[in-house]
Amino acid sequence: MKEARRFMYIGAHPDDPDCDFGGTAIKLARAGHAVKFVSATNGNCGHHRMSSKALAARRRREARAAAKIAGICEYQVLDHSDCGIENTLEARAEFTRIIRGFAPDVVITHRTCDYHPDHRITAQIVLDCSFIVRVPLYCPDAPVPAETPVFAFCYDGFTKPAPFRADAVSEIDSVLDDKLRMLDCHASQFYEWLPFNSFGIDRLDAKSMSWREKKELILKLLPINKTCAGLFRRQLARVYGAGKKIEHAEAFEASEYGRTVEPAQFQALFEP
Numbered sequence: 001m002k003e004a005r006r007f008m009y010i011g012a013h014p015d016d017p018d019c020d021f022g023g024t025a026i027k028l029a030r031a032g033h034a035v036k037f038v039s040a041t042n043g044n045c046g047h048h049r050m051s052s053k054a055l056a057a058r059r060r061r062e063a064r065a066a067a068k069i070a071g072i073c074e075y076q077v078l079d080h081s082d083c084g085i086e087n088t089l090e091a092r093a094e095f096t097r098i099i100r101g102f103a104p105d106v107v108i109t110h111r112t113c114d115y116h117p118d119h120r121i122t123a124q125i126v127l128d129c130s131f132i133v134r135v136p137l138y139c140p141d142a143p144v145p146a147e148t149p150v151f152a153f154c155y156d157g158f159t160k161p162a163p164f165r166a167d168a169v170s171e172i173d174s175v176l177d178d179k180l181r182m183l184d185c186h187a188s189q190f191y192e193w194l195p196f197n198s199f200g201i202d203r204l205d206a207k208s209m210s211w212r213e214k215k216e217l218i219l220k221l222l223p224i225n226k227t228c229a230g231l232f233r234r235q236l237a238r239v240y241g242a243g244k245k246i247e248h249a250e251a252f253e254a255s256e257y258g259r260t261v262e263p264a265q266f267q268a269l270f271e272p
């Protein structure tokens, strides 16, 4: 395995990469690996009070701030409309050029059975690129990378047509505070839209909240890392030892598309 690896997370919204891969991304970036986040949409629908235009601009700023905290190379926010991305030939070419431009060893996305149409469509576009990314006469202006990337999915709780399979696990207790600081950058979501959407809280006075209160709220809004640690205890014990108590984890499933690797190598890809 190459010593310095390149990771690209392509998600639908400007906070999906942080939520699903943020802790692992921080660990990998700190160890010297290159990590790039891509949001396919500009997130211009995720709010109950702001205008779409102002929200899109704010979410770009939030993504930039989160990238700084995570120490990743870049957080690219594309301009597809939130709740409106379509799997077009243009979008496929756009994604192909982005993947080729970064030449990642690993590309991570949602599963195509995820709940949000933008997640499903973004994932489908990524998978549609998994073969043609190495076809040289397709988008010949963008040079094909030397190797096809490994494609992987982030954890979700959906069970049809198949439940998520944890082919790689990553403890994130060691970087939990940093992951929460990254999510804290997405204030339009974690202190405004998500409390409204999940709990009907119209206005939250985030300025008067302590960091401890903010952390509790973020973890309440995003319980998946605790869920992963509980569901995939056995896999975590195999990687980190049975004696280590792990409370927060991220998990990844290998895609059958793109380059495939042995199970042990797939797990090793996500270890710093």
Ligand SMILES: [Zn+2]
Binding pocket: 012, 013, 016, 116, 119
């Ligand atoms: Zn999303």
